[in-house]
Amino acid sequence: MRRRWFVGQGLAASAAVLGWGHLRSRPDGSSAAGGPPADGPQSLVIGAGLAGLACAQRLIAAGHAVVVLEARQRLGGRIWTDRRQGWPIELGASWLHGLETNPLVDLVERQLKLPLLPTDDSSRITIGPDGQPWTAGRSEGADAWLAAAMARAQADGRADQPLRQLLPAQLSGDQRFLLIADVEHELGADLDAIAADAPGGDGQELLGGDALVPAGLDRLVAHLAQGVDIRLGQQVSQINNRADGVTVTTAGGQVFQAQRLCCTVPLGVLQRGAIRFDPPLPAAKAQAIAQLGMGVLDKIVLVFGERFWGPQTWIRNDSAEPGLWAEWVDLTPLIGRPALMGFNAASQARQMARRSDDGIVASALGQLRRCYPQATIGAPLQVWLTRWGDDPFAFGSYSYPAVGPVPATALRQELGRRWQSLVLAGEAASTAFPATMQGAYLSGREAAERLLA
Numbered sequence: 001m002r003r004r005w006f007v008g009q010g011l012a013a014s015a016a017v018l019g020w021g022h023l024r025s026r027p028d029g030s031s032a033a034g035g036p037p038a039d040g041p042q043s044l045v046i047g048a049g050l051a052g053l054a055c056a057q058r059l060i061a062a063g064h065a066v067v068v069l070e071a072r073q074r075l076g077g078r079i080w081t082d083r084r085q086g087w088p089i090e091l092g093a094s095w096l097h098g099l100e101t102n103p104l105v106d107l108v109e110r111q112l113k114l115p116l117l118p119t120d121d122s123s124r125i126t127i128g129p130d131g132q133p134w135t136a137g138r139s140e141g142a143d144a145w146l147a148a149a150m151a152r153a154q155a156d157g158r159a160d161q162p163l164r165q166l167l168p169a170q171l172s173g174d175q176r177f178l179l180i181a182d183v184e185h186e187l188g189a190d191l192d193a194i195a196a197d198a199p200g201g202d203g204q205e206l207l208g209g210d211a212l213v214p215a216g217l218d219r220l221v222a223h224l225a226q227g228v229d230i231r232l233g234q235q236v237s238q239i240n241n242r243a244d245g246v247t248v249t250t251a252g253g254q255v256f257q258a259q260r261l262c263c264t265v266p267l268g269v270l271q272r273g274a275i276r277f278d279p280p281l282p283a284a285k286a287q288a289i290a291q292l293g294m295g296v297l298d299k300i301v302l303v304f305g306e307r308f309w310g311p312q313t314w315i316r317n318d319s320a321e322p323g324l325w326a327e328w329v330d331l332t333p334l335i336g337r338p339a340l341m342g343f344n345a346a347s348q349a350r351q352m353a354r355r356s357d358d359g360i361v362a363s364a365l366g367q368l369r370r371c372y373p374q375a376t377i378g379a380p381l382q383v384w385l386t387r388w389g390d391d392p393f394a395f396g397s398y399s400y401p402a403v404g405p406v407p408a409t410a411l412r413q414e415l416g417r418r419w420q421s422l423v424l425a426g427e428a429a430s431t432a433f434p435a436t437m438q439g440a441y442l443s444g445r446e447a448a449e450r451l452l453a
């Protein structure tokens with residue numbers, strides 16, 4: 001998610017953040033069934049993640065009565081801030097990327113007045129299979145190799161070719177590790193599955209570094225949800241889409257009608273066919289859903305009684321088992337307790353998710369003990385872990401450009417194109433910043449503009 005290897009000349013994204021309009025809520029708070037209200041046009045939004053909330057806010061600002069249907073019993077979708085210990089732990093998105101062009105920075109810093117905590121990618125230690133830290137020269141050499149390899153892919157890579165094909169058949173251990181830590185972890189997918197044009201052809205460069213939000217990303221979600229009529233626990237199972245309006249049916253049998261609909265369920269949910277479209281989605285949209293990939297990045301957060309690691313922000317675990325807990329980040333500055341967050345991605349993450357919780361924790365501790373053999377690493381005081389690939393309302397972490405005949409940007413464009421009374425939105429429909437929070441947010445706002453046009 002950090003695009004350390006991005007070698008493009010990214011363009012600045014439109015960072016305009018429009019002001020909120022007044023809310024038109026139905027006085028009785030009733031369901032949206034029964035057609036448009038007397039006082040103005042009516043819209044439905046499916047999903048209360050960033051895309052859905054951004055879309056709802058824009059429609060409300062334009063005078064629409066909006067109802068948001070959300071399957072979970074919480075807001076935020078793939079922003080999931082857990083506060084069960086009293087402090088915020090991010091189990092979904094963590095970093096605001098590309099601070100120079102990220103419209104969420106304005107919301108967080110200037111509107112919510114919440115501080116950002118920038119993180120430094122260069123503050124890292126990589127511990128090799130022999131237990132020895134990589135030297136600075138070794139790191140620089142590997143980084144230079146990766147930058148050159150990605151530049152070649154940017155110049156020559158095609159959508160219908162796996163990225164792996166553009167790389168040397170024989171990779172050194174260091175090269176293989178960097179590809180896992182910097183490319184597979186970023187996209188949530190194996191090199192064989194990623195399209196070779198990914199480094200140049202999917203999204204814009206993220207300019208301006210990354211930062212965490214110590215107060216918790218749920219504060220941003222709550223801000224965007226203010227004044228929006230959101231119905232939790234409403235899992236949509238069918239959408240009837242006509243030129244003059246939509247009818248939405250939930251798994252519980254409730255029916256909602258509106259003139260317009262923005263559907264922001266994740267790509268993974270669309271791929272599973274969890275929502276039946278009547279008439280079926282046009283062929284080009286169906287192809288976009290089938291060809292784009294849904295990647296997996298899973299996290300574990302471990303709080304310890306005391307620190308046993310050094311001052312670096314990033315601990316990179318180049319173990320004999322490639323990709324296993326390949327990266328750790330020190331969360332101590334964020335939550336004020338000795339804590340580490342570890343990551344698995346792609347097939348490594350999918351395999352790990354099949355283990356029991358205890359098995360996952362044991363695996364993570366085993367790798368930390370490998371990295372710090374001198375330390376006595378006891379059982380963690382608190383543990384959080386995720387299985388995003390199995391989440392029934394996401395089926396993955398974020399989209400990526402998978403190998404196929406059509407370049408990802410064209411697929412994402414097609415996904416977001418208006419079809420009768422409906423627009424699909426969300427990070428997968430963002431051509432500028434796919435797989436990110438700002439991509440979801442901007443996609444939601446763009447969807448609203450399409451519905452208003």
Ligand SMILES: Cc1cc2nc3c(=O)[nH]c(=O)nc-3n(C[C@H](O)[C@H](O)[C@H](O)COP(=O)(O)OP(=O)(O)OC[C@H]3O[C@@H](n4cnc5c(N)ncnc54)[C@H](O)[C@@H]3O)c2cc1C
Pocket residue numbers: 001046047048049050051052069070071072075076077078079091092093094095096097234235236237264265266269274275297298299388392393394396397398425426427428434435436437438440
């Ligand atoms: C582990 C992880 C790490 C990440 N790290 C970062 C990061 O550091 N920085 C970053 O910018 N991005 C990161 N991302 C990506 C970011 O979280 C997403 O791009 C963004 O939050 C997606 O927003 P969205 O509105 O498109 O989708 P979502 O947030 O998924 O919202 C869609 C909503 O639809 C709901 N829904 C699903 N099915 C139904 C249904 N049938 N009926 C009704 N509702 C339904 C879901 O419950 C959900 O609330 C990360 C994601 C994950 C999982």
